[in-house]
Every structure is written in structure tokens, then in C-alpha cells.
Amino acid sequence: MKQYDVIIVGGGIHGAGVLQAAAAAGHSALLIERQGLASGTSSRSSKLIHGGLRYLESAQFALVRESLRERAIHLRIARELVELKPFFIPVYRDTRRRPWQLKVGLWVYALLGGFDSSTRFGSVPKREWSGLDGLDVNGLDAVIRYHDAQTDDALLTRAVVQSALSMDAELAMPANFSGATLCDDGVIVTYTQGPVTVQCAARVLVNAAGPWAPHVAAAIQPAIPIPDVDLVQGTHIVLPFAVNAGIYYVESPTDGRAVFVMPWYGATLIGTTETPYRGEPDKVQPLPEEEEYLLAVARHYFPAFRHLTREHITQRFAGLRVLPAANQAAFDRSRETIFSTDRELKPRVLGIYGGKLTGWRAAAAQVLDRISKSLPAGTRRAATDQLILRRPE
Numbered sequence: 166m167k168q169y170d171v172i173i174v175g176g177g178i179h180g181a182g183v184l185q186a187a188a189a190a191g192h193s194a195l196l197i198e199r200q201g202l203a204s205g206t207s208s209r210s211s212k213l214i215h216g217g218l219r220y221l222e223s224a225q226f227a228l229v230r231e232s233l234r235e236r237a238i239h240l241r242i243a244r245e246l247v248e249l250k251p252f253f254i255p256v257y258r259d260t261r262r263r264p265w266q267l268k269v270g271l272w273v274y275a276l277l278g279g280f281d282s283s284t285r286f287g288s289v290p291k292r293e294w295s296g297l298d299g300l301d302v303n304g305l306d307a308v309i310r311y312h313d314a315q316t317d318d319a320l321l322t323r324a325v326v327q328s329a330l331s332m333d334a335e336l337a338m339p340a341n342f343s344g345a346t347l348c349d350d351g352v353i354v355t356y357t358q359g360p361v362t363v364q365c366a367a368r369v370l371v372n373a374a375g376p377w378a379p380h381v382a383a384a385i386q387p388a389i390p391i392p393d394v395d396l397v398q399g400t401h402i403v404l405p406f407a408v409n410a411g412i413y414y415v416e417s418p419t420d421g422r423a424v425f426v427m428p429w430y431g432a433t434l435i436g437t438t439e440t441p442y443r444g445e446p447d448k449v450q451p452l453p454e455e456e457e458y459l460l461a462v463a464r465h466y467f468p469a470f471r472h473l474t475r476e477h478i479t480q481r482f483a484g485l486r487v488l489p490a491a492n493q494a495a496f497d498r499s500r501e502t503i504f505s506t507d508r509e510l511k512p513r514v515l516g517i518y519g520g521k522l523t524g525w526r527a528a529a530a531q532v533l534d535r536i537s538k539s540l541p542a543g544t545r546r547a548a549t550d551q552l553i554l555r556r557p558e
């Protein structure tokens with residue numbers, strides 16, 4: 166039976182990150198992915214590598230600081246994949262957050278980002294409003310500009326896996342994890358590849374199966390603790406008209422929630438929603454009312470979009486956030502990553518629940534830290550904040 170230091174289930178951004186971090190630390194590692202890289206949540210995000218300006222309102226300062234640090238690292242190591250973009254927040258007479266409140270928030274954002282050049286912000290002068298993609302200027306009091314970064318989440322995931330494979334990590338895909346048995350100092354893992362059933366051993370199994378993580382955890386014997394999480398669906402739509410100047414960060418006219426209107430491969434991507442989800446993760450799909458909600462945003466802010474209906478939508482996709490179970494609205498819940506192990510000392514299983522695209526590298530570093538006592542000493546090949554990520558072919 167083949168033996169690895171680490172076996173990872175799930176080829177989303179977290180699985181990719183742990184594979185890379187394990188290989189960079191000199192460990193043997195195998196990633197098992199059922200469908201394709203980034204076929205789950207990691208191709209259905211808002212594609213932002215950002216500090217998360219709105220998390221300041223829920224006082225998640227540590228998360229914002231870490232995310233801004235990760236944004237800066239991406240802008241250095243993933244130049245072919247991550248781009249700093251202007252973000253515009255239009256403030257109308259009836260907008261909830263006033264310009265001074267936004268500027269206080271952006272000052273804190275800049276402080277947490279170390280006041281580097283990417284944290285500059287200010288108002289867009291009135292004479293430049295005509296360059297804002299036809300944004301409705303009726304009742305417009307101010308437009309605040311700051312900067313955050315955009316990526317292609319699926320390409321980023323593939324780039325991280327590519328980096329890991331170049332350091333001798335292995336990939337089984339398509340391959341379906343079907344179960345695992347814990348032993349004293351590791352775990353026996355079973356997966357299927359087509360008609361073939363494969364068994365291999367690992368010191369640690371990392372469950373990076375995103376919204377499927379509770380299913381993967383439930384297939385481990387003897388049973389391990391599974392954190393209590395909720396799934397919350399988020400939908401995006403693509404409209405066949407391009408916004409070019411940057412990313413618009415607006416309040417939904419329906420309920421005041423923050424929604425992004427973003428340039429996306431010559432078209433416009435709008436998202437997202439927050440709809441509690443109780444079904445099978447495989448079955449998630451955009452709901453008609455979510456599409457109407459997002460269309461209402463486009464119509465409200467861009468007069469040129471007023472004639473658009475659901476028939477104009479060229480692409481639609483829904484992903485699932487994994488959030489700590491609570492009665493609170495999804496919008497206000499912690500976005501910190503939850504790490505769950507089968508035991509405190511020398512864990513044999515570590516599950517990653519929730520988290521952010523932006524934080525994949527920091528999350529992977531934390532995983533390696535938490536499982537290091539279970540692993541043999543490896544000869545470190547590289548630090549992941551120095552590994553350049555190339556745009557995959």
C-alpha cells in the first residue's frame with residue numbers, strides 16, 4: 166500500500182493550498198478530487214482577493230488585517246492572475262452609509278493594510294463621473310474610490326496545484342474519496358477511480374471538501390467530531406454589457422445588502438445573494454428570485470441596464486458558503502476559517518470548514534502548523550509566499 170505524509174480530499178482552493186504547502190515543506194502529498202479542480206465553490210466566488218471592507222462593520226479586524234496581507238502577497242507572487250482594481254462606492258441621497266462613514270472605514274482599512282500605496286482612497290471628482298460606465302447620477306452625492314483585487318478563482322486554484330505538482334505532489338482526478346479508517350498513527354484512505362478501488366495510507370488526512378466536508382467527515386471510522394455548520398447559497402449572474410472603469414460596490418435597492426457589479430471577460434458579473442440552503446451541495450443552483458434581485462441592482466444603478474430581463478443573462482452560477490451554525494443573518498456571521506481535528510495531540514484528520522478564497526495560503530500554513538507533530542521531518546523546499554504562481558495554459 167502506498168504511503169503518503171498527507172492526503173487531501175478536495176481540489177478547491179483550500180485543497181490546492183494544502184497540497185502546495187505540504188510539498189513546499191518537503192512532505193509527500195496526494196490530492197484526491199472528484200470532478201475537476203475548482204469545480205465546487207472555488208469557481209463560483211465573487212473572484213475578489215480583498216481585505217473585506219464590510220467585515221470592519223462586524224469588527225473582524227484580525228480577519229481584515231490578514232486578508233490585506235494576503236492581498237499584498239498575491240499582488241507580488243501572482244501578478245499574472247491577480248489585479249488591483251479601482252472600486253467605486255456611489256453615495257446617493259438615500260444611501261445608508263454616508264461619505265464620512267465610508268472614509269472612516271477606509272482609513273481603518275488603510276491602517277490595517279499598513280498604509281501601502283494600494284490602500285489609497287478618496288472621492289471621484291464630479292467632472293469624472295461621466296467615465297463611470299453610465300452610473301446613474303440622479304441624486305448622486307459622492308463617489309468614493311478605493312482599491313482591492315480581482316482574480317479568476319478557477320485559474321488561481323489550478324495555478325496553485327500546478328505549483329504543488331512541480332514540487333512532486335500527486336493528483337488523483339477524477340477520483341472519489343469513499344472512506345477512511347483511523348489507526349494509531351495515521352489513516353487508511355479508500356478512493357475510487359473509475360472501476361478501480363485504491364487504498365493508501367497517510368499520517369494525516371486533510372478534509373478540504375468545502376460544502377461536502379461534513380459528508381467526507383461522516384465517512385471516517387471511528388466517528389470524529391463534525392462542526393455544526395450551515396450552508397448559505399450565493400448566486401452570481403453575467404450580463405452581456407461591459408462595465409470597464411472598475412468594480413462598483415453598491416447597496417441592493419431591495420434590502421440594502423452590499424452587492425458587487427464587476428467587469429468579467431468583456432461582460433458584467435453581478436453578485437451575490439445569501440439564501441439559506443438545506444439540500445444536497447451537488448444540487449445547488451441559482452433561483453429565479455435571486456436572479457431578479459441581482460437584475461434589480463443592475464437596473465437601479467445603470468440606466469443602460471433598465472431593459473434587461475432574465476432572458477438577457479448569459480451565465481449564472483451558485484456556490485455555497487460554509488458558515489458557523491447560528492440564528493444570526495448570514496451577512497453578520499464570522500468568516501474565519503474553522504479547523505477541526507480528531508484529537509488535540511498528533512491529529513490524524515484535520516477538516517477545513519468555511520474560509521475565504523483570499524486566505525487560502527494563510528489557511529494552508531495554519532494547517533501545516535497544526536499537523537506538523539503528526540508528520541515526519543521534511544526538508545523544506547520553499548516558502549509559499551515566495552513561490553511565483555503562473556497563469557495555467
Ligand SMILES: Cc1cc2nc3c(=O)[nH]c(=O)nc-3n(C[C@H](O)[C@H](O)[C@H](O)COP(=O)(O)OP(=O)(O)OC[C@H]3O[C@@H](n4cnc5c(N)ncnc54)[C@H](O)[C@@H]3O)c2cc1C
Pocket residue numbers: 174175176177178179180197198199200201202203204205206207208209210211212213214215340341342343373374375376377381398399400437484485486517519520521522523524
Ligand atoms: C457566493 C460566494 C462568493 C464568494 N466570494 C468570495 C470572494 O470574492 N473572495 C473571497 O476571498 N472568498 C469568497 N468566497 C469564499 C470562497 O469562495 C471559498 O471559501 C472557497 O472557494 C472554498 O474553497 P474550498 O476549497 O474550501 O471548497 P471547494 O472549492 O468547494 O472545493 C471542495 C472540492 O471538494 C471536492 N469533493 C467533494 N467531495 C469529494 C469526494 N468525496 N472526493 C473527492 N473530492 C470531493 C469537490 O468536487 C470540490 O472541488 C465566496 C464564497 C461564495 C459561496
